[in-house]
Amino acid sequence: xxxxxxxxxxxVKKEEITKDVLVDVQNVKKYFPIxxxxxxxxxxxxxxVDDVSFQIxxxxxxxxxxxSGSGKSTLGRVMxxxxxxxxxxxxxxxxxxxxxxxxxxxxxxxxMQIVFQDPFASLNSKMSVGELIExxxxxxxxxxxxxxxQKAAEMIEKVGLRRSDLQKYPHEFSGGQRQRISIARALVxxxxxxxxxxxxxxxxxxxxxxxxxxxxxxxxxxxxxYLFIAHDLSVVKHISDRVAVxxxxxxxxxxxxxxxxxxxxxxxxxxxxxxxxxxxTEEGGEKQRERVKLTGDLPxxxxxxxxxxxxTRCPLAHDRCITERPxxxxxxxxxxxxxxxxxx
Amino acid sequence: xxNQPVLNVDSLKTYFYLDQDQVAKAVDDISFSIYPxxxxxxxxxSGSGKSITALSIxxLINKPGRIINGTIxxxxxxxxxxxxxxxxxxxxxDIAMIFQxxxxxxxxxxxxxxxxxEMLRKHKNLSKSEARIKAVELLKTVGIPxxxxxxxxxxxxxxxxxxxxxxxxxxxxxxxxxxxxxxxTTALDVTIQAQILDLMAEMKEKFxxxxxxxxxxxxxxxxxxDRVMVMYGGQIVEQAPTKKxxxxxxxxxxxxxxxxxxxxxEEVDRLGAIKGAVPPAHDFPSGxxxxxxxxxxxxxxxxxxxxxxxLEKDHFVRCHxxxxxxxxxx
Numbered sequence: 001x002x003x004x005x006x007x008x009x010x011x012v013k014k015e016e017i018t019k020d021v022l023v024d025v026q027n028v029k030k031y032f033p034i035x036x037x038x039x040x041x042x043x044x045x046x047x048x049v050d051d052v053s054f055q056i057x058x059x060x061x062x063x064x065x066x067x068s069g070s071g072k073s074t075l076g077r078v079m080x081x082x083x084x085x086x087x088x089x090x091x092x093x094x095x096x097x098x099x100x101x102x103x104x105x106x107x108x109x110x111x112m113q114i115v116f117q118d119p120f121a122s123l124n125s126k127m128s129v130g131e132l133i134e135x136x137x138x139x140x141x142x143x144x145x146x147x148x149x150q151k152a153a154e155m156i157e158k159v160g161l162r163r164s165d166l167q168k169y170p171h172e173f174s175g176g177q178r179q180r181i182s183i184a185r186a187l188v189x190x191x192x193x194x195x196x197x198x199x200x201x202x203x204x205x206x207x208x209x210x211x212x213x214x215x216x217x218x219x220x221x222x223x224x225x226y227l228f229i230a231h232d233l234s235v236v237k238h239i240s241d242r243v244a245v246x247x248x249x250x251x252x253x254x255x256x257x258x259x260x261x262x263x264x265x266x267x268x269x270x271x272x273x274x275x276x277x278x279x280x281t282e283e284g285g286e287k288q289r290e291r292v293k294l295t296g297d298l299p300x301x302x303x304x305x306x307x308x309x310x311x312t313r314c315p316l317a318h319d320r321c322i323t324e325r326p327x328x329x330x331x332x333x334x335x336x337x338x339x340x341x342x343x344x
Numbered sequence: 345x346x347n348q349p350v351l352n353v354d355s356l357k358t359y360f361y362l363d364q365d366q367v368a369k370a371v372d373d374i375s376f377s378i379y380p381x382x383x384x385x386x387x388x389x390s391g392s393g394k395s396i397t398a399l400s401i402x403x404l405i406n407k408p409g410r411i412i413n414g415t416i417x418x419x420x421x422x423x424x425x426x427x428x429x430x431x432x433x434x435x436x437x438d439i440a441m442i443f444q445x446x447x448x449x450x451x452x453x454x455x456x457x458x459x460x461x462e463m464l465r466k467h468k469n470l471s472k473s474e475a476r477i478k479a480v481e482l483l484k485t486v487g488i489p490x491x492x493x494x495x496x497x498x499x500x501x502x503x504x505x506x507x508x509x510x511x512x513x514x515x516x517x518x519x520x521x522x523x524x525x526x527x528x529t530t531a532l533d534v535t536i537q538a539q540i541l542d543l544m545a546e547m548k549e550k551f552x553x554x555x556x557x558x559x560x561x562x563x564x565x566x567x568x569x570d571r572v573m574v575m576y577g578g579q580i581v582e583q584a585p586t587k588k589x590x591x592x593x594x595x596x597x598x599x600x601x602x603x604x605x606x607x608x609x610e611e612v613d614r615l616g617a618i619k620g621a622v623p624p625a626h627d628f629p630s631g632x633x634x635x636x637x638x639x640x641x642x643x644x645x646x647x648x649x650x651x652x653x654x655l656e657k658d659h660f661v662r663c664h665x666x667x668x669x670x671x672x673x674x
Contacts, residue, residue, distance in 0.1 A: 209604035
């Protein structure tokens with residue numbers, strides 16, 4: 001392809017992306033009650049996800065980054081209705097799934113799958129790989145035994161393992177191979193949308209690269225839409241089209257990835273980015289990077305600071321941050337930030 | 345840097361004798377030195393033998409593992425010849441160690457103060473009240489807010505970053521000359537990781553320790569280490585000053601590791617993954633242990649394991665590509 005053709009294709013792709021929203025999350029909240037006293041009455045709420053809104057377009061990868069306790073995994077589970085939202089709507093393909101009953105929800109589950117972090121814990125050790133990959137088909141479809149086996153065999157090859165591996169058991173595989181099995185299991189139903197919750201953080205770097213490459217290839221082949229949850233900013237940058245940064249249950253910043261990494265606006269994003277140790281091969285000095293050192297720990301989500309939840313660690317906090325919660329506003333095209341520095 | 349190394353490890357071999365007559369050569373003929381005030385990074389993936397190297401230095405190897413060969417000299421004392429009792433004195437006093445998971449390293453039923461003062465009283469012969477004063481001082485040194493209160497709290501009341509600070513406080517409490525940190529920040533979030541690594545660097549300066557930093561993160565290596573040793577299959581495959589190693593990478597494995605990292609500055613469509621997985625320590629391939637995964641593999645790689653040779657000053661590599669001198673990888 002020439003460059004002109006390439007740019008046309010990219011433009012068309014961009015347009016398609018803006019047209020088709022696959023997942024639309026609006027004002028979603030997930031509060032967990034905190035029980036206390038001898039009567040086990042609710043004495044407060046842990047606001048794991050607190051008023052989060054965003055959209056994911058067809059064929060896109062939205063990355064979600066945040067430290068432990070930021071609510072990113074809870075958000076993923078709420079979106080799949082593995083947890084029920086406290087408030088808000090989740091539109092999947094223009095259907096609000098946030099209030100669906102269990103039975104109604106089942107119909108949508110085959111379109112939405114999840115890959116978990118720990119491939120040792122997420123695969124039943126007593127089932128063979130073949131059984132593991134066939135299980136979703138058994139639950140969700142009315143395919144015959146031989147059809148299921150056929151599909152499992154195709155799937156295992158797609159994820160880079162051999163057909164003969166179907167007879168083996170999870171303990172016979174390494175971490176990277178197990179994660180391939182988890183991916184095969186998630187994709188065998190041909191879902192539209194896959195949530196990947198820290199899928200490579202338990203793997204060694206050389207294996208991590210293999211799995212990330214596989215996930216990109218499968219996305220291209222099968223036209224998948226990903227929500228990619230991770231704490232590793234360079235991994236998220238590699239795989240995502242857009243990235244959202246979460247802090248204490250809220251979105252601090254969301255933008256196309258290039259924009260977010262080249263021009264971070266929120267002090268938290270800046271702090272996160274400058275905390276990553278980078279490989280620097282230049283002789284002598286450090287690479288020129290804006291250093292924003294964050295002090296302190298993430299506050300407890302059960303007792304978050306008033307106003308802006310980041311203010312206790314923010315080097316630029318001022319009076320308004322104590323009293324008023326900043327809203328997510330669009331500063332540049334597609335670049336949203338929730339910080340008083342950017343509201344007049 | 346003085347010329348007398350703090351620690352000198354020579355031809356160390358730690359093997360694990362498994363069932364069915366299998367032998368896992370977890371550490372297989374490793375030699376290196378660490379000089380005062382130096383930070384040396386030991387890099388490798390899981391199963392490469394980096395943690396076993398550290399545990400061998402501390403002599404914390406349990407059955408079925410055994411140190412079968414080598415010498416470990418610490419300031420002219422041969423550690424492997426010491427009695428168990430004398431070695432206990434060395435541990436904590438001269439060599440301290442920090443582990444990956446501070447929650448499992450701390451005892452959950454004792455307060456922080458209890459655990460720090462226990463060390464001080466044992467190793468430094470301080471009285472109870474002296475030890476407590478010293479403990480509070482140590483907590484302040486490692487940047488723990490409300491040190492007077494934290495000392496009476498239990499490990500579960502603290503965050504992961506705070507717990508790791510406690511571990512550092514305990515490690516430096518007896519002024520060790522060598523600190524071994526085994527993946528000290530792997531369990532922590534990035535913003536906390538930066539804090540802890542900076543603290544360790546600061547403590548290293550302040551107390552003039554040498555630091556053996558075990559990590560899988562080449563970014564951490566780049567920012568904090570003076571010298572790097574890359575381990576694969578229980579052996580050192582490349583060793584050089586940090587900048588040199590990262591810029592003028594010789595070994596295909598080191599190159600593969602660097603290529604498989606997603607880079608924040610550069611945009612690549614596909615990562616350069618290393619095919620396959622680390623072979624288990626009881627079943628290394630014959631010849632070069634990286635030969636099954638190496639993109640440059642030649643006939644002789646499957647026949648003989650290359651020796652570690654000094655290609656340029658201070659730059660060692662174990663690879664047949666450089667048998668006749670040889671150039672940079674490309």
